[in-house]
Amino acid sequence: MGLGSPDLGGEVSRRFEIFDGKAFLNDAESPHLLRFLPRARFDAFLLDAAAKAGCRVERGEFRGLSEGAAVVDGRVVRFKCLVGADGVFSAVARAIGESLPQKSLAVGLQADVPRAGRVSDLHAARIFFGYLELGWGWAFPKGDTICIGLGGIPGTREDVSAVFRRLLADCEVANAGTLPIRGAKLPNEEYLREPASGNVFLCGDAAGFAEPLTGEGIHAALLSGILAAESILGGTGAEERYNEACRKQVTPIFGQARLARSLLFREPFRTLALRRFKRGKGAMRRFLGVLAGESDYKRFFLDSLLGR
Ligand SMILES: Cc1cc2nc3c(=O)[nH]c(=O)nc-3n(C[C@H](O)[C@H](O)[C@H](O)COP(=O)(O)OP(=O)(O)OC[C@H]3O[C@@H](n4cnc5c(N)ncnc54)[C@H](O)[C@@H]3O)c2cc1C
Numbered sequence: 502m503g504l505g506s507p508d509l510g511g512e513v514s515r516r517f518e519i520f521d522g523k524a525f526l527n528d529a530e531s532p533h534l535l536r537f538l539p540r541a542r543f544d545a546f547l548l549d550a551a552a553k554a555g556c557r558v559e560r561g562e563f564r565g566l567s568e569g570a571a572v573v574d575g576r577v578v579r580f581k582c583l584v585g586a587d588g589v590f591s592a593v594a595r596a597i598g599e600s601l602p603q604k605s606l607a608v609g610l611q612a613d614v615p616r617a618g619r620v621s622d623l624h625a626a627r628i629f630f631g632y633l634e635l636g637w638g639w640a641f642p643k644g645d646t647i648c649i650g651l652g653g654i655p656g657t658r659e660d661v662s663a664v665f666r667r668l669l670a671d672c673e674v675a676n677a678g679t680l681p682i683r684g685a686k687l688p689n690e691e692y693l694r695e696p697a698s699g700n701v702f703l704c705g706d707a708a709g710f711a712e713p714l715t716g717e718g719i720h721a722a723l724l725s726g727i728l729a730a731e732s733i734l735g736g737t738g739a740e741e742r743y744n745e746a747c748r749k750q751v752t753p754i755f756g757q758a759r760l761a762r763s764l765l766f767r768e769p770f771r772t773l774a775l776r777r778f779k780r781g782k783g784a785m786r787r788f789l790g791v792l793a794g795e796s797d798y799k800r801f802f803l804d805s806l807l808g809r
Pocket of ligand 1: 562563588589592593610650684685686704707711716718719722
């Protein structure tokens, strides 16, 4: 089963829309498919693929290291290499003395809601500006449901839950004031420059690998997982190989994204950017190019300034 298979559920679209509050600004067609997956189905697919590739899959909670072995629940598990892909509060990272500072983390809230109101016929990625001063909202179609969310970057002083409920109400979601919402932290300001230390390799959120402007972390998590596996399979020098590969392939965009973020979320740049998005589809297409990894923020701003 490939990623293009409908068995993973969710929805596929090319349409990308930008709103300023309730006001539609513009839309564009992405040259690449945008895929919106239910996360549990995607995780199950990855686990199943690992088992089919010959991995022995066991479940348990990593509790720490003891004399060079991993403590998983009550068991001691010896390893040649340990890959920590256990999220933003990684216990594996803590066990080797690494952790991301709390203040560097962004916050994300989301809720899966039935199709109704202003999102009843949504089949596009819809991005909302104009709710948080330092953040943005989204509505993604996932078949029968719509995933609505709001992300605030570090430094956000607003009441993110209250603003999120306003976004839900503006989308005409039933019970917007009382609906159960899920919240989580995600890496933003900081990432590990050396995500491998000895025979321990940190991947994804555990290493702080999420794009600081969009909050996208799935791509970096998958890519760093692949790089860790390739580095380990390459034999001697795996630690240096992985650190170097992450520097070259995972994190180069992060510095630019942080700069782009501080421009997009601050006046007068925010107003200028929203005007640019409204004026034509060029800025939208350029942004989709950055999302697809075909361009970068430097080029995006340069072309936008030159009015291309
Ligand atoms: C609200 C919100 C919305 C987001 N939306 C998007 C999006 O649309 N697109 C995108 O690209 N990114 C999105 N992100 C970011 C994305 O979710 C993360 O970057 C991505 O999930 C990182 O993957 P990961 O495997 O590194 O970590 P996680 O997805 O956090 O997975 C870590 C896994 O490790 C397990 N674990 C934790 N501790 C232990 C332990 N001690 N022992 C054993 N297992 C453990 C956890 O149960 C979990 O299964 C979003 C984040 C948030 C908060």
